[in-house]
Amino acid sequence: MPVNKIKIVLDAMGGDFAPDSELQGAVEFMNNPQNHDVQIILTGDEQLLRNRIKNLNLSVDFEIVDCKDKVTMDDEPTDIIKRKRDSSLYKGIEIVKDAKADAFVSSGNTGAVHSTSTLVLGRIAGVSRPTIGTFFPSVADNPVLLLDVGANVDAKPSYIFQFAVMGSIYCSQILGIKNPKIGLLNIGEEESKGTNDVRETYKLLKASPLNFIGNIEGRDIFSAHADVVVCDGFIGNIVLKFAESFLGILKSKIKNYSEESIIKKIKVGLMVPILKDILQQFDYQKYGGVPLLGVNGVVIIGHGKSSPEAVKNMLVRAKEMVQKEVNKSIESTLKDLIN
Amino acid sequence: MPVNKIKIVLDAMGGDFAPDSELQGAVEFMNNPQNHDVQIILTGDEQLLRNRIKNLNLSVDFEIVDCKDKVTMDDEPTDIIKRKRDSSLYKGIEIVKDAKADAFVSSGNTGAVHSTSTLVLGRIAGVSRPTIGTFFPSVADNPVLLLDVGANVDAKPSYIFQFAVMGSIYCSQILGIKNPKIGLLNIGEEESKGTNDVRETYKLLKASPLNFIGNIEGRDIFSAHADVVVCDGFIGNIVLKFAESFLGILKSKIKNYSEESIIKKIKVGLMVPILKDILQQFDYQKYGGVPLLGVNGVVIIGHGKSSPEAVKNMLVRAKEMVQKEVNKSIESTLKDLIN
Numbered sequence A, B: 001m002p003v004n005k006i007k008i009v010l011d012a013m014g015g016d017f018a019p020d021s022e023l024q025g026a027v028e029f030m031n032n033p034q035n036h037d038v039q040i041i042l043t044g045d046e047q048l049l050r051n052r053i054k055n056l057n058l059s060v061d062f063e064i065v066d067c068k069d070k071v072t073m074d075d076e077p078t079d080i081i082k083r084k085r086d087s088s089l090y091k092g093i094e095i096v097k098d099a100k101a102d103a104f105v106s107s108g109n110t111g112a113v114h115s116t117s118t119l120v121l122g123r124i125a126g127v128s129r130p131t132i133g134t135f136f137p138s139v140a141d142n143p144v145l146l147l148d149v150g151a152n153v154d155a156k157p158s159y160i161f162q163f164a165v166m167g168s169i170y171c172s173q174i175l176g177i178k179n180p181k182i183g184l185l186n187i188g189e190e191e192s193k194g195t196n197d198v199r200e201t202y203k204l205l206k207a208s209p210l211n212f213i214g215n216i217e218g219r220d221i222f223s224a225h226a227d228v229v230v231c232d233g234f235i236g237n238i239v240l241k242f243a244e245s246f247l248g249i250l251k252s253k254i255k256n257y258s259e260e261s262i263i264k265k266i267k268v269g270l271m272v273p274i275l276k277d278i279l280q281q282f283d284y285q286k287y288g289g290v291p292l293l294g295v296n297g298v299v300i301i302g303h304g305k306s307s308p309e310a311v312k313n314m315l316v317r318a319k320e321m322v323q324k325e326v327n328k329s330i331e332s333t334l335k336d337l338i339n
Helices: A018-030 A046-055 A077-083 A088-097 A108-123 A159-175 A196-206 A233-259 A263-284 A310-324 A328-337 B018-031 B046-055 B077-083 B088-097 B111-120 B157-172 B196-206 B233-258 B262-282 B307-325 B327-339
Strands: A006-012 A037-044 A062-064 A103-105 A132-137 A144-147 A181-185 A210-216 A229-232 A288-294 A298-301 B006-011 B039-042 B063-066 B103-106 B131-136 B144-147 B183-186 B213-216 B228-230 B290-292 B298-301
Touching: A006 A018, A006 A088, A006 A210, A006 A310, A018 A037, A018 A046, A018 A310, A037 A046, A037 A088, A037 A310, A062 A088, A077 A108, A077 B298, A088 A103, A088 A108, A088 A298, A103 A108, A103 A310, A108 A229, A108 A288, A132 A159, A132 A233, A132 B046, A132 B077, A144 A159, A144 A233, A159 A181, A159 A196, A181 A263, A181 B063, A196 A210, A210 B213, A229 B298, A233 A263, A233 B157, A263 B111, A263 B233, A263 B262, A263 B307, A298 A310, A298 B228, B006 B018, B006 B088, B018 B039, B018 B046, B018 B307, B039 B046, B039 B307, B046 B063, B046 B088, B063 B088, B077 B088, B077 B111, B088 B103, B088 B111, B088 B298, B103 B111, B103 B307, B131 B157, B131 B233, B144 B157, B144 B233, B144 B298, B157 B196, B157 B228, B157 B290, B157 B327, B183 B196, B196 B213, B213 B290, B233 B262, B298 B307
Parallel strands: A006 A037, A006 A103, A037 A062, A103 A298, A144 A229, A181 A210, A181 A229, B006 B039, B006 B103, B039 B063, B103 B298, B144 B228, B183 B213, B183 B228
Antiparallel strands: A132 A144, A132 A288, A288 A298, B131 B144, B131 B290, B290 B298
């Protein structure tokens, strides 16, 4: 095995469809000859994983680090380091910490990945708070990255400014967006709008070399005026969860409508497959998870419901972040901004 | 004319479709014999209004208070009292202030109605900040009232608590919801979640006699777990505008899809009328505007794009608020809560 292989740890017990989604996604990833410079290390119950690999007839053999425990959605994020050191999540992050791998990928408990990574890996020099974002579909081809979506509540203006720096570097280096446009989530276009903290953040962004385009209102998140929209984690989390519920209410209203008459039921029957096809464009799976930006290591977090495709794309993202040395760019950019 | 008629001032120059929507809505309202105990006073350019009444063949004659000026969407809300005293908006509110009418209804500049009403009419005793809410469609039959949606940024916990009190009274007296369920917009269910201010608000709500059901996450606004959801105006405004943009992105994605092939264009052609029919359920017009709660007078604010139906429903709401003496209930409830 050549020494320069990129090593990615995949939390095989993480998502709602683990370990099958994880195993199938990893195989899909490895089936691409372009990824033969990557070695995947699975963390999880070795016996279980070997059985699933056999039952699923998967042809690739992975290195497996056996862990007897796993983190669930009910685990308190800050408790993992105390109580679940034999979990696939903790052990996976520890492998990166010990420099035995370059990146960690998980579709498990987001809060737990965030806290454990921050505690175990530490922060990139110059970063006050690591951040998690999410990609929103937009009217343009590129998705919009909203940061922070819940990792940081009551975030100081200087933290939100750093989110903008990290988001800008990520979009530029990983998504290939040249000089990404940065927007500040606010309730009006004018500089004077918003809370005291938001106005303070505006000043920091305006004075920076970032491509800051000003305030973005709620109605313009989808408009793709900005490539990266920054906000406090409290508002970002509410917006994210609210957005995720929109398809639910639409579905519920369609159901009510179809129950009004036979004719309406038939009409809905004709419409639903078309609508499903269209709503695929809202599918988060293709973005392949989101990076936990600011921790001293590459960490990619996926949706609990990650499909094999999503897992594959998360591995692609992790590989890119390692290859393009995004964390080094964050460190040097923040250093330059301070000096 | 009997002295006990309810007098409602309608800002005839307010909405995007003024004065036609306003005139037609007022006629629809007056055509209902149940409303013959109401007298409508229009504020606006008398000559223009008389002409439109004639051209539209409207059969009802209204009292008109002539105003030469009007407030536009570009007017700075706090400037109206200084610069636009001859506007249909200012004069309408002044008529209520002078006790020559019981209520004011407008589909004009929301910020201007809010500021001018607060300055001219003053606040109900015990109210720190008047608030504007919005109705969201829900999976249930009743809409959900979200308060505040932008009138109050950086609102103190005690203000948000008052929004909950006012929202509860409105839902109970006007929408007929018994013991309305109050939720606090937050990023998790636990009492410990959220910003410092949100946690403080939680305590106030929990200790009150309101039917407080705890935190409501972004994903549960539509779920109708709560009848009234309270939050700071910064977040409420972003959520409201974000929600309004959903249909836009859906439309844009449908358009993109239809442009991919002739077959897809045909499919979309079949689907769109059905979808439109379903999306009618998201129509804000039927809720007939929202009350400006906490000002010392009945003020109903409508969407800029109010249809005649919406205007009619705003008048219905105004009449109900006068008849049911909602403001008296707010005053006495707040007094009781303090003592």
